[in-house]
Each structure stands twice: as C-alpha cells, then as structure tokens.
Amino acid sequence: MPQELLLQVTPEIATNELLLKDYLSKQIKVSVAEIQHISILKRSIDARQKAIKINLKVTIYLGGEPFQETKIQLPDYKNVASAQEVIVIGAGPAGLFAALQLIELGLKPIVIERGKEVRGRRRDLKAINVDHLVNEDSNYCFGEGGAGTYSDGKLYTRSKKRGDVTRILELFVAFGASEDIMIEAHPHIGTNKLPQIIQDIREKIIECGGQVSFETRLTDILIKNNEVEGIVTQKGDTILASKIILATGHSARDIFELLDRKKVFIEAKPFALGVRAEHPQSLIDSIQYSCDYRGEHLPPAPYSIVKQVNGRGMYSFCMCPGGVIAPCATSPGEVVTNGWSPSKRDQATANSGIVIELKLEDFKPFAKFGALAGMEFQKSIEQRAWHLAGETQKVPAQRMIDFTQNKVSLDIPKTSYVPGTTSVEMGQVFPGYLSQILREGFTEFGKSMRGYLTNEAILHAPESRTSSPVRIPRDPLTYEHVQIKGLYPCGEGAGYAGGIISAAIDGEKCALMIGAILNK
Ligand code: FAD
Numbered sequence: 001m002p003q004e005l006l007l008q009v010t011p012e013i014a015t016n017e018l019l020l021k022d023y024l025s026k027q028i029k030v031s032v033a034e035i036q037h038i039s040i041l042k043r044s045i046d047a048r049q050k051a052i053k054i055n056l057k058v059t060i061y062l063g064g065e066p067f068q069e070t071k072i073q074l075p076d077y078k079n080v081a082s083a084q085e086v087i088v089i090g091a092g093p094a095g096l097f098a099a100l101q102l103i104e105l106g107l108k109p110i111v112i113e114r115g116k117e118v119r120g121r122r123r124d125l126k127a128i129n130v131d132h133l134v135n136e137d138s139n140y141c142f143g144e145g146g147a148g149t150y151s152d153g154k155l156y157t158r159s160k161k162r163g164d165v166t167r168i169l170e171l172f173v174a175f176g177a178s179e180d181i182m183i184e185a186h187p188h189i190g191t192n193k194l195p196q197i198i199q200d201i202r203e204k205i206i207e208c209g210g211q212v213s214f215e216t217r218l219t220d221i222l223i224k225n226n227e228v229e230g231i232v233t234q235k236g237d238t239i240l241a242s243k244i245i246l247a248t249g250h251s252a253r254d255i256f257e258l259l260d261r262k263k264v265f266i267e268a269k270p271f272a273l274g275v276r277a278e279h280p281q282s283l284i285d286s287i288q289y290s291c292d293y294r295g296e297h298l299p300p301a302p303y304s305i306v307k308q309v310n311g312r313g314m315y316s317f318c319m320c321p322g323g324v325i326a327p328c329a330t331s332p333g334e335v336v337t338n339g340w341s342p343s344k345r346d347q348a349t350a351n352s353g354i355v356i357e358l359k360l361e362d363f364k365p366f367a368k369f370g371a372l373a374g375m376e377f378q379k380s381i382e383q384r385a386w387h388l389a390g391e392t393q394k395v396p397a398q399r400m401i402d403f404t405q406n407k408v409s410l411d412i413p414k415t416s417y418v419p420g421t422t423s424v425e426m427g428q429v430f431p432g433y434l435s436q437i438l439r440e441g442f443t444e445f446g447k448s449m450r451g452y453l454t455n456e457a458i459l460h461a462p463e464s465r466t467s468s469p470v471r472i473p474r475d476p477l478t479y480e481h482v483q484i485k486g487l488y489p490c491g492e493g494a495g496y497a498g499g500i501i502s503a504a505i506d507g508e509k510c511a512l513m514i515g516a517i518l519n520k
Contacts (some may be wrong), residue, residue: 002061003028008046011297014054024060037061044185045298050290052298072182074174074204075100080108081209084518086511087112087231087241089218092146093500094247094491096198097168098507099205099212105515109210110239112231114217114252115143117202118195125150128327129418132393137217140328140338141251141465144214145198147328147492148500152320152341153189155181157501168504175200186302190343218248218255221487223262228486243514247490247507250468251330253375255493259472260372265483268363268374269471269495272317273381274355274438275426275459276337277400278415279452281322284350287451300345303352305452307444310433314441317353317466321345325417325460327393334382335395337417337460349416353463354445356437374469381462385429389422396429397421400457404439415458429461471495479513488514 007027013019017038025032042057061067080103088095088102091113099109114137115121121143127133128140141147155172157165169181172189175197181187189197202212213233220232221244230240248255250271259266281301285294288301300321307314318338322345328336339351363373366380389396395417399409408425415421427435446453472489473482474496481487488510490496497503 002059002065002067004041004057004059007056007058008053009056011052011054011295014043014056015297024058028060030062034062035060036063036065037067040183042185043183047289047301052289072170072173072179074171075104077103077204077208078106079209080106083108083209085110085241086514086518087239087244088247089231089244090146090247090249090252090491090493091115091144091202091212092247092249092491092503093148094497094503094507094510095146095245096201096205096507097171097504098245098247098490098511099210100171100201101508101511102515103205103208103210105511105519107511107515107518109205110241111205111210111212112216112218112233112239113144113212113214115139115214117214118144118149118198120214121149128329128393132419134329134332134393136331137215139330140326141249141330144202145194146503147249147251148503149194149198150191150326150340151194151500152318152323152339153191153194153343153500154318155187155189155501157499164505164508165501167508168501172197175204188341188343188345190345191340192342220258221262221264223264223484226484228484242486243488243518244486245488245490245507245510245514246472246494247503247510249491249493251465252493253330253379256372256375256470260370264481264487265473266371267471267473268360268371269468270358270360270362271374271378271469272315272355272357272466273378273430273434273462273464274314274353275461276325276339276351276463277354277457277459278325278349278351278417279454279457281348281350283451283454283456284321287449300350303350303449305445305448307441307448309356309437309441309444312437313357314437315355317355317463319350319352321350322347323349323351323416325351325415327395327417327419328465329382329393333386334379335386335389335393335462336382336465337395337463338465347416351416353466354438354441355463355466356434356441362431371470378464378469381429382464385462388424388428393419394422395419396424396426396461398424398426398459399455400442400453400459401455403427403459404442404453406439412458415460417460421458421460426459426461467498468493468495479510
C-alpha cells in the first residue's frame with residue numbers, strides 16, 4: 001500500500017526531488033531505486049524556529065504499487081446555445097464562475113461587462129500609471145476578470161468549506177493554473193498568469209453557447225411588481241430575463257446609487273480602511289525568516305499581523321510579497337491603492353494594506369446619504385487624498401516612523417507606485433481618531449515584528465477598497481434579494497464575499513440556486 005507521511009525537511013530538500021527521494025528512502029528504510037513516485041499533497045513553511053523547515057504531506061509509491069498520474073479535468077460543460085437565459089452582470093470571479101456553473105446546469109449565461117477584455121484593459125492600466133488618466137469603465141477594478149485579474153492572485157480564503165475551495169482551485173488548474181495551487185498552504189497565481197486563465201474561461205463560456213459582451217454597462221434594472229424583467233445597458237439595449245445575477249464588485253458606485261434611487265433595499269456595511277505600507281522585501285525576509293539573506297530555497301516572505309488598538313482591529317490586508325503598489329481609482333478626482341505581484345514575486349519590495357475595521361458609527365457625518373453613508377465616507381477620503389497629493393494619480397506618502405511621530409517626511413524615495421508620491425502628513429487624510437489608531441498600531445506592530453517599524457517603510461494612502469461599503473441583502477436560503485424576486489446579489493459588491501476564491505464560490509452558489517428553480 002502507498003504510504004502517507006508527514007515530514008519536516010530543510011528548504012533545500014523540499015525543493016529538490018533527488019534529495020527528497022534520498023531523505024525518504026532513509027526514513028522508510030528502502031533503497032532510492034525502490035521509490036517509484038512521491039506525490040506532494042500539502043506544503044507549508046514553518047518559520048517559527050531559527051532553522052526554517054518545510055512541512056510536507058506526501059504519499060510514497062514503491063515499485064509495483066499502483067500509481068497513476070491524474071490530471072485535473074474540466075467538468076462536463078453542455079452546449080447551452082438554445083437553453084434558458086440567465087443574465088450575469090460583471091465578469092469578475094463571481095460572475096465568471098456563476099456563468100461556468102450555469103453552463104454545467106444546462107442554462108445559458110448572458111454576461112455583461114462594463115470594462116474591456118483582458119488584453120485591451122492593459123492600455124487603460126498604462127494610462128492611469130503613466131498619464132494619470134482614469135477610465136471609469138476600464139481600470140484595475142473594472143474589466144474582464146474583475147478586480148482580481150491584475151493582482152497577486154492569492155487564492156486563500158477564510159472559508160471553512162474546504163470542498164468548495166478545492167473545487168474552485170481545481171477549476172483554476174483545469175483552466176491553466178499551476179497544480180502547485182492545490183498543495184501550497186498559501187497558493188497564489190500572479191498577475192502575469194491570471195489574464196490567460198481568465199481569457200480561457202471566457203472562451204469556454206462562448207464555446208458552450210454562452211454570451212459575453214464587453215464595454216457594456218448595466219444602467220437600469222427593469223422591475224415590475226417587485227420582480228425583475230430584464231436590464232438596460234448604456235448602449236440603450238434592453239435584455240429580458242427573469243433571473244439576474246448582480247456581481248458588479250465593491251467599486252460599482254453607480255450600481256449602489258441605481259438601487260438606492262429605485263428604492264431597492266440596500267444597507268450601509270462596515271468595511272476597513274487605512275494605508276498601504278511598502279518595505280524592502282529583504283527586510284521582511286530577515287524579520288520573518290530570522291536571517292540576513294533568504295537564500296535560494298525560500299520564497300519571498302509574506303507577513304500577516306493583527307492587533308487590537310483602542311478597541312478596533314488593525315491588520316494587514318492583501319499582503320503582496322515581491323510586489324508593486326497599484327493605482328486602483330475608478331473615477332477621476334480620487335486616489336486608491338492596492339497591490340499586485342508577478343507569479344515569482346521577484347520585485348524588490350513587499351507591500352501590504354494596513355487597515356482598521358470601521359464601524360457604522362464612523363459614517364455618522366454622512367448620515368444624510370442613508371444606505372450610501374459608508375460609500376460617501378470612503379469617497380471623501382479618496383478625494384481628500386487626491387487633493388492633498390496634487391490632484392493627479394500621485395498619492396500622499398510618509399515614512400512610517402515620521403508618521404507615528406506626526407512629522408512630514410523630508411524626502412520620499414522612489415517606491416513601486418508608478419504614478420509617484422507626494423510627501424504629506426498622513427494624519428490629514430483620515431479623521432483624527434483613525435490616524436491616531438494607525439499611529440499607535442504601527443508602534444505595536446514594531447514590538448511584535450522587530451524591524452517592521454522603520455523609516456525605510458513608506459506609507460501610501462489610502463487603502464480604502466477592502467470590501468463593499470454596502471450590502472445588497474438576500475434571503476439566506478434562496479440567495480434571492482429580500483425584496484426583488486429574480487435578483488441575485490452576488491460576490492464582493494453585494495457584501496457576500498471577500499477575495500477571489502470566496503467571490504467565485506458565491507458565484508457558483510447563486511447559479512446553483514437559480515438552477516434549482518429553473519431546472520425543477
Ligand atoms: P469584481 O472582481 O469587482 O468584479 C466585478 C465586475 O463587474 C468588474 O469586472 C466590473 O467591471 C463589472 N461591473 C461593475 N459595474 C458594472 C456595470 N454597471 N455593468 C457591467 N459590469 C459592471 N483578492 C484575492 O483573493 N487575492 C488577491 O491577491 C487579490 N489582490 C487584489 C489586487 C488588486 C489590485 C485588487 C483591486 C483586488 C485584489 N483582490 C484580491 C480582491 C479581489 O479581486 C476581489 O475580492 C474579487 O475580484 C471580487 O470578485 P467579484 O466578482 O465579486 O467582483
């Protein structure tokens with residue numbers, strides 16, 4: 001019988017098949033030649049001790065034991081060209097995985113996306129980085145693949161349902177992601193690999209008879225007697241359908257405004273807000289791996305940190321080892337940061353959102369906006385940062401210790417944020433009490449991670465699109481909107497997901513709910 005083993009090995013052994021075979025042959029007392037195959041089932045780094053170890057879960061097949069290489073396959077997608085239509089708004093992870101699931105169920109997805117297809121999007125990303133021009137329909141948040149396309153492509157989630165997570169990871173592999181994502185404790189894909197995977201998903205949807213329309217923005221939802229009848233696009237087209245999956249993401253402010261105007265029930269939702277901190281990657285490596293030099297067998301180190309400060313959680317968010325800070329505004333007149341990494345995570349700097357959890361009471365100054373109070377609060381901070389940094393896509397920046405000491409930094413070195421930075425006292429970007437929490441929080445972080453609190457670290461502001469400032473409430477059993485029949489609020493924008501994997505899972509769930517009704 002093949003043996004399953006848990007082991008701790010050096011990074012060198014973990015990354016060298018011959019050394020691993022040799023190590024295992026001694027462990028199980030057989031010759032190297034007797035080992036037919038080693039399957040790695042799980043891999044994680046244990047950096048708690050000075051000598052870093054890699055935890056592996058492996059299955060060892062000896063000669064004569066049945067072993068067959070299995071390749072993850074795509075599900076059995078049907079041809080749905082003449083099947084019943086379901087409208088999916090938004091081609092982010094929620095919308096795309098909803099569309100795939102609809103096809104599996106024998107239903108025809110009509111996907112409507114305001115942004116451009118994945119390659120065409122690149123030109124608009126260049127325009128925002130180089131010319132400071134924000135296209136309101138095509139940017140780091142809007143376009144094929146949604147907000148996650150030009151990201152680090154981290155694929156971990158707090159979702160407890162491992163089955164759901166495994167299914168999404170398998171789909172990513174079947175569409176071209178490395179099989180490594182199935183075994184890594186903290187898998188990621190990288191911004192250079194995601195676009196092709198996204199394009200392949202779209203091509204599969206079309207090959208199966210589904211439709212995908214780019215540069216097509218939803219401008220109205222047709223509702224009669226509290227039931228959806230279809231949608232209207234900015235081109236003036238009307239598309240009729242009795243089921244609509246609304247997966248427009250957390251940055252589609254016009255959608256929240258539309259729903260509010262139409263008196264479709266929505267509610268303000270707390271989110272988190274703060275800055276994006278950038279350190280030299282070598283410094284993070286030395287803190288996390290307790291070494292001067294990471295060496296060639298360990299990946300650029302990530303970090304994750306959380307503290308309670310003045311009764312609020314302050315934590316790292318969407319940390320990108322070896323990455324770049326990206327300009328993620330979706331409208332002119334605002335600045336927003338987030339981060340991405342290539343698959344090798346080989347850039348010189350590490351960046352992470354450092355954010356504070358907000359409470360509904362923080363939105364009180366914007367109470368007149370009702371359900372949109374949190375969104376208006378978020379917008380006001382992004383606009384203030386834009387103004388303070390000079391009304392381009394440059395962002396306010398400050399050295400970390402200077403910030404904790406309330407001192408404007410005399411100089412800001414070049415950072416990975418391509419549009420550039422302006423030295424600003426960060427306290428001006430946020431309400432005073434939030435700036436104070438950030439100041440104290442960074443001091444606390446410095447106590448837990450020695451070396452983290454340093455003037456080598458540059459803070460960029462704001463990190464404000466951590467999750468949706470609005471919830472579009474739905475029935476927990478049917479996933480239908482609480483008031484409008486046939487409307488399925490989905491993914492991060494509706495407040496039911498945070499990150500690529502959970503958005504994809506939510507997309508599938510909404511499709512399954514619809515399938516259960518239409519295929520009855
Ligand atoms: P979105 O991805 O936001 O997709 C919504 C789609 O709807 C968009 O394509 C948008 O153009 C479209 N849309 C909006 N309004 C309309 C309209 N009116 N008509 C038609 N279409 C419309 N998450 C991770 O898990 N790992 C990461 O490493 C990671 N890194 C990130 C890096 C960056 C730079 C950014 C911006 C986000 C990152 N995220 C990451 C977050 C992740 O991308 C989101 O959680 C996820 O994409 C949400 O999926 P979604 O489908 O719900 O919404």
